[in-house]
Amino acid sequence: MIKVVFLGFGNVNSHLLNALNKNTEISVIQVFNRNYIKLISSFEHIQFTDDISKIAEADIYIIGIPDDAISRFSESLAFQNKLVVHTSGGAAMKVLSSKNRRGIFYPLQTFSKHRKVDFKEIPICIEAENPNDLGLLRKLGETISENVVEISSEKRAKLHLAAVFVNNFVNHLYEIGSEILNEEDLPFDLLKPLIAETASKIKTLSPEEAQTGPAKRNDKKTIEKHLHLLTDSPHAKLYKLFTEQLNQKYGKEL
């Protein structure tokens, strides 16, 4: 039985609690949060505290708070020599206070409040200062995911950067698509099958194999037409930059 305490209760930790709580090998002992939170009824058996001096005894403490706050918070913990991990993609392991044994438990996924996620396929990136702790984190990860991988803080930083491109920036392109349609009173729904297929393609094709479109085939007329449609639009800059890069990549001059 692995005893777990959650420190902070944002999106990541609440999804993690949900996933870990279903497993009989895991006992979630307590949730600490600076502000009072009412846990939903299926978690009623779990202790809640907002008092940092009353954090319970556990095998693993999982910090889920903003990156900027991790360092100071971990320093303020009253106990020592316990395994304390954070769940952030962007923060190094060493931001954690060295008074406890440090580790990382980073589920590489985008979490929204009202969306259920299936952890089975989510990569859990782990890191620890010693092999025992790494083993314990692997065991914890494997209770919810089939894809637990050891990744150093350095590589994780790059992974997080890549995640920003394929998640936040991709989603911003969805926003732009939605805006363009909105201006024409066309429903965003029209783009949804295309969005789904674009994402689905790269399960079996490499992004290079999947690429199509006017920029790749250097279809100058279409590109000019699009730039004309984007006159005075804030999105012209992105259009030009993407088109430039795609042209460079596929070896044709504009």
Next chain:
Amino acid sequence: MIKVVFLGFGNVNSHLLNALNKNTEISVIQVFNRNYIKLISSFEHIQFTDDISKIAEADIYIIGIPDDAISRFSESLAFQNKLVVHTSGGAAMKVLSSKNRRGIFYPLQTFSKHRKVDFKEIPICIEAENPNDLGLLRKLGETISENVVEISSEKRAKLHLAAVFVNNFVNHLYEIGSEILNEEDLPFDLLKPLIAETASKIKTLSPEEAQTGPAKRNDKKTIEKHLHLLTDSPHAKLYKLFTEQLNQKYGKEL
């Protein structure tokens, strides 16, 4: 029974043939292509010709060739006053020669050679010069899709522009993600669940509701760290532009 002839046999027309051929209300009479093509065995009953003077009699002629070539090709057809449509998102209806009745049959999807697609959910955007032809195109569309919509050439141009953002540009961001991981010897597979969830989210959330990440929450430290990781990278420009736009959108200054 609607008799159809395909003029040109690229990705769009071959997928359309595949879908239409299954339907008993449709009879695909002939495929014309400038160069010889061996049709796969399930299409053996369909006539093939590479001789433009031997194009068969049909109710609808579907042109699937590069945008630039549509105008001249449609002018070179030997017959008159027939319904001739093209399947392009980016070309106006009026690029077709006026010697035939003109129309549009544009399936809004990305088609790759070796990927099967389910037409049921694909929006088919139709347009025609007269109500009868529009009705016929609607009937044709509804044999394969549940989403046939009449859209003018003007609005279709914007739709196609939006499609470039959510398909080609999104795919380019996948390429960048893949490159960043590649440099660290990390497998692209790590990003696939994130990519799938990012696309899946907007089925039920608006892109605005779905947005997360350092640029939205103006997490300056992470942004600086990422820009540092992108020193000398060709992707720094895109990172900056997206971050700028996300900051503007979500009302926080960098």
